[in-house]
Structures are given as C-alpha cells and as structure tokens.
Amino acid sequence: MFLKKLGVRAGVLAGTAALWAASAGSALAAPRPWEMNLQPAVTPVMEDIRDFDRLLIYIITAICLFVLALLLWIMVRYNKRANPTPSKTSHNTLLEVAWTIVPVIILVFIAIPSFRLLYFEGTIPPHPDLTIEAIGKQWYWTYAYPGAGKLRFDSQMLQDADAAKAQEPRLLGVDNPVYVPVNKVVQIETTGADVIHSWAVPAFGVKMDAVPGRINHTWFKATKEGTYYGECSELCGAAHAFMPIEVKVVSDAEFQKWLAAAKKQYSAKGSLDSTRMAALTK
Ligand SMILES: [Cu+2]
Numbered sequence: 001m002f003l004k005k006l007g008v009r010a011g012v013l014a015g016t017a018a019l020w021a022a023s024a025g026s027a028l029a030a031p032r033p034w035e036m037n038l039q040p041a042v043t044p045v046m047e048d049i050r051d052f053d054r055l056l057i058y059i060i061t062a063i064c065l066f067v068l069a070l071l072l073w074i075m076v077r078y079n080k081r082a083n084p085t086p087s088k089t090s091h092n093t094l095l096e097v098a099w100t101i102v103p104v105i106i107l108v109f110i111a112i113p114s115f116r117l118l119y120f121e122g123t124i125p126p127h128p129d130l131t132i133e134a135i136g137k138q139w140y141w142t143y144a145y146p147g148a149g150k151l152r153f154d155s156q157m158l159q160d161a162d163a164a165k166a167q168e169p170r171l172l173g174v175d176n177p178v179y180v181p182v183n184k185v186v187q188i189e190t191t192g193a194d195v196i197h198s199w200a201v202p203a204f205g206v207k208m209d210a211v212p213g214r215i216n217h218t219w220f221k222a223t224k225e226g227t228y229y230g231e232c233s234e235l236c237g238a239a240h241a242f243m244p245i246e247v248k249v250v251s252d253a254e255f256q257k258w259l260a261a262a263k264k265q266y267s268a269k270g271s272l273d274s275t276r277m278a279a280l281t282k
Contacts, residue, residue, distance in 0.1 A: 030169050030229045031202075039202040042224045042249070046205030048117050055113065059106065121205070124219045128187035130180060136190065136197025136210035136232060139239035143178050148259055153266035157242045168246075172229040176266070177246035181255040182225050188218045195237060201230035201245055209234055222249040 031039060041047040077083065133144040144152040158166060158173040166173060180186045190199045192212040200207035201220070208218040222228070230245035250258065 030172060030227070041203065041205065042222050042226070042228065043204045043206075043220045044223070045117075045121050045220065046203060048120060049205045052113055052117055056110065059110065063106075121218075124187055124217055125185045125221075127185075128219060129184035131187045131189060132178060132180070134178075134188055134190040134199045134210065134245075135193050136199065136236065136243070137193045138195060138237050139232075139243040141197075141199070141232075141243060141245060142193075143176075145259075145262075148263060151259075151263050151266055153262070155246070157244050169229065171242065172231070172244045172246065174244055174246040177227070177248045179248050179250060179255055179258045179262070180222060181252050182249050183221065183223055184252075185219060185221045188220070189215050190218070191215050192236075196234050197232045197236045197243070198234035199230070199245060200233035201228055201247055203228045204230075204247075206230075207233055222247075225249050225251065 038046075038050055038053060041050050078086070131146055133142075133146060135142040135144070140154055140156040142152065142154050153176045155174045155176045155178065157171065158168055158175060160170055162175075163170050163173040168174075188199060188206070188208065190208050190210040191214065192210040194212065196212070197210040198207060199210055199218070204220040204222060206218050206220050208216050210216065226249055228247045228249065230247070232240055232243045232245070234240075236243075
C-alpha cells in the first residue's frame, strides 16, 4: 500500500504482472509449474507482503546495478594499462562517512514499512468472526471449530490416484478441507500434538509455528472465494512433505450450509489427545 503512495509501482516485472493479471481467477490459487514469484494475494496482509517484496526488489536491483557500475568503472579506468601509476590515497573522510550513513538510511527506509507490516500481521483484529484450531500431528492436521460445538475433524493428504479422481492437485489436496467464509476475519489457533509443525498458506500470507504445549495465534481475511493450498512449513519428520493444508473460501450461505452438514458428519471424530500415524501407503 505504501508503494502505491510512493508511486513506484511501475512495471519492472511487467511480464510477470501480465501473467498474474491474465490468471487472476480461482484456478491460480495453487502453485503452478515454473512459478517465479509469490502466489497472488487474497488477503490484505499478503497484499502488503507482496508490496514490501516489490519494494525490496527495487532497492536490491538499484544497489546491484550501482555496485556493478562501480566495478566496471574501476576495471576500465584503473587497470594497469589505463592507470600505470596508481594514486597512494588511503583515506577520504567524506567518502567513508557517506558509505556508512547511506546504508543506514537505506536500512531505516526498509525498517519502517517492515515493522508496520509485522505489526499488521501480528495484531489479530478484535472480535474475529471465526476461530479455528489447527492441530499439527505427524503427519496430518486436525481442525476444530470451537464456536460450533464439538466440530472436529482430521484432514489428510489424498493419495495420487484419489487426488486425480477428485481433480485436486497432487500432494496438496486433502480429504477434508477447511471451510471459511469470504471477507471474514478468521483467527487460527495452532498447536502441535507431537513435534513442531507450521500452519502456512502462501496466498493468505500466513505462516505460524504449531508448537506442542503452547497455542500460537494468527489471522487472515480472505477477500476472494476459491480453494487455497498450503503445506506444513516446519520440518517435522518423515512425512513432513505430505501434510498439506487446503482451505476453501466460500460465501456466507455456502459456509453455513457446510457447517450444518459438517457438524453432523464430523462431530468429535478427530481428537486432541490421540496421535495416530497417517497412512503412508502409496
Ligand atoms: Cu508438520
């Protein structure tokens, strides 16, 4: 957002931007082959993360080009042939002060939006519309909706054949996805039942460690309906790569419909205390 104000949103990455724009539908909600950039944002936090990322790219590019120009200039102007008798100068106060102060100014310039973003991510809006518990287990997730009685269920990765049948992406689709309403503040309370896991959905700009013995909080407000995928992002054991996260962002009405059905279907099926091994069969 701050970048918009600075007016530096011009298309350095015009090609990539065009690609994002062309595929702004819900089909983009999953990672794609050869994707070079962050996934498109569907929450205000992720929008700011992408803006911040872009700001850093501009700064890094400018610094790299400046250093490259200096190197080329030195190589051409001060090589042995062009400059046979080198100067014996060893200090230049002005230059030394400049190369200390300028990086400090650049870092402060980066720190201000960085801290603003950190606080935005870290501060859960008061009175979230929905709270979901995400319990990381070796190697699947258990979800509970504390506002909906005993609604609790396990979410396991689909095996390849089942994923193909269900038209879900391989290694990302799950049997029981999480449902959330669109444009609502969702608070995630996450913990680990055995080892440290991490609940992460790139399109939401959310990544929070699930630590046994404590509850961590994070939040998101998805502004676009669709299916979004994430993965456990803390190395948690042999099947760490096989405990994906699938979130379906749906309309209010659809969410209520799912909630009613889910209450009947899942009530108290998953369990906080029992840890069972996820099926590893291929
Ligand atoms: Cu894990």
